[in-house]
Amino acid sequence: MDERARAIEELYRERYVGFRNALATVAGSYEGARDAVQEGFARALASRRQFRGDGSLAAWVWQIALRAALEARGVPEVSIDEVLDPRLVAPERDPSLTAALATLPPRRRLIVFLRYFADFSYADIASACDVSEGTVAATLAQAHQALAETLEPEGALQ
Amino acid sequence: MTDDLLEQHFSRLRNPVDDSDWLAVRRRARKPRRRVALIAVAAAAGALLVAPAFGIGGRVLDLIQGKPAPPAVQTSFASSDAGRKQLFAFAAAAGQELHDRFSPVIPGEARGVAEIETADGPIYLWAAPTEDGRQCWLIQAGEADGRAGGFGSCDGIDRKGSIRPEGPMWTDQRPSVLIMHVRVYDEAITHVDLQLEGAAEMSLPVVSGHALGTIPQGGRVRLESVVGRNAGGEVIERWTAPE
Numbered sequence: 001m002d003e004r005a006r007a008i009e010e011l012y013r014e015r016y017v018g019f020r021n022a023l024a025t026v027a028g029s030y031e032g033a034r035d036a037v038q039e040g041f042a043r044a045l046a047s048r049r050q051f052r053g054d055g056s057l058a059a060w061v062w063q064i065a066l067r068a069a070l071e072a073r074g075v076p077e078v079s080i081d082e083v084l085d086p087r088l089v090a091p092e093r094d095p096s097l098t099a100a101l102a103t104l105p106p107r108r109r110l111i112v113f114l115r116y117f118a119d120f121s122y123a124d125i126a127s128a129c130d131v132s133e134g135t136v137a138a139t140l141a142q143a144h145q146a147l148a149e150t151l152e153p154e155g156a157l158q
Numbered sequence: 159m160t161d162d163l164l165e166q167h168f169s170r171l172r173n174p175v176d177d178s179d180w181l182a183v184r185r186r187a188r189k190p191r192r193r194v195a196l197i198a199v200a201a202a203a204g205a206l207l208v209a210p211a212f213g214i215g216g217r218v219l220d221l222i223q224g225k226p227a228p229p230a231v232q233t234s235f236a237s238s239d240a241g242r243k244q245l246f247a248f249a250a251a252a253g254q255e256l257h258d259r260f261s262p263v264i265p266g267e268a269r270g271v272a273e274i275e276t277a278d279g280p281i282y283l284w285a286a287p288t289e290d291g292r293q294c295w296l297i298q299a300g301e302a303d304g305r306a307g308g309f310g311s312c313d314g315i316d317r318k319g320s321i322r323p324e325g326p327m328w329t330d331q332r333p334s335v336l337i338m339h340v341r342v343y344d345e346a347i348t349h350v351d352l353q354l355e356g357a358a359e360m361s362l363p364v365v366s367g368h369a370l371g372t373i374p375q376g377g378r379v380r381l382e383s384v385v386g387r388n389a390g391g392e393v394i395e396r397w398t399a400p401e
Contacts, residue, residue: 012178042186097171116165117172147163
């Protein structure tokens with residue numbers, strides 16, 4: 001096994017759960033997310049020579065897995081922004097958070113999910129979403145504010 | 159802080175179950191993919207566009223289409239030729255008379271014939287003319303710069319027939335695919351139909367005297383026959399595997 005294949009395996013073993021949980025917001029279920037993660041890593045492994053290394057490996061694999069999740073939903077190859085609508089898998093478990101997330105545009109929601117489900121760094125999110133780190137920081141700050149305004153008046157958590 | 163607030167909320171929603179399966183990922187990675195198959199067909203179809211040059215005649219060099227081979231591939235052709243010459247020199251020095259069936263290759267004139275994208279990476283077919291107008295070829299399953307291994311052969315001066323399956327049915331095994339290669343000598347043959355035991359029949363275009371394709375790995379596969387057809391679908395020649 002070559003060095004790049006080993007790096008992909010290491011990424012999988014360390015980050016599988018985070019990838020699955022974050023992708024579940026796109027796939028709509030953990031079963032669908034699991035399949036998308038498996039497919040995403042399989043595609044990444046098969047085409048690892050195409051990874052140019054100008055972004056993080058995690059972000060590259062995430063984009064492949066995200067595409068696999070959208071394909072599984074029958075989404076044609078269009079701009080991801082046009083079809084992406086990530087949501088919590090079990091919204092009833094946290095109505096306050098669900099309501100707060102609903103105030104965010106889909107792209108911001110995905111950035112939040114990548115941060116808090118997949119434990120992506122700002123740099124990884126920037127690479128995965130094809131934006132600058134500054135944009136990630138600003139988006140997360142806005143998301144934080146929106147969530148705080150939604151949550152704190154309700155006294156969800158003090 | 160807001161970060162703590164968010165973290166508290168998300169920590170309750172994370173599914174901690176680890177149902178990962180790396181071996182399943184590896185198995186899935188080895189399966190041929192639809193996209194790969196489409197690329198292969200597209201590559202073959204694109205290559206077919208240059209096939210009419212096969213019928214123009216003239217030097218073999220004129221029949222080999224595509225980009226010039228990289229230096230490493232040219233070196234590989236040259237090395238094989240040097241090794242053959244050395245073998246016959248040793249034999250002559252030892253008083254043995256060996257019949258050299260091959261003509262010297264012209265490495266600097268090597269050209270690309272076909273490229274197929276597979277789950278294992280690209281497969282390239284390079285061909286170089288020989289001094290007597292025949293060809294040598296190299297199938298390279300790996301990096302395009304020639305660092306990875308390849309395999310090939312040359313036309314012998316005593317060859318017979320218009321169809322010559324190499325291998326006898328595949329010339330190398332890759333993790334995901336078997337490589338099929340048929341050398342064709344009749345310029346009227348534009349494509350070949352391969353009958354396979356253990357796999358579906360396949361049809362491959364002939365480019366510069368070569369038909370190259372892949373089939374998915376899995377189970378025992380045996381080549382039963384190769385039928386060479388012209389552009390109208392008429393059978394020009396049939397090769398049948400010996401019993």
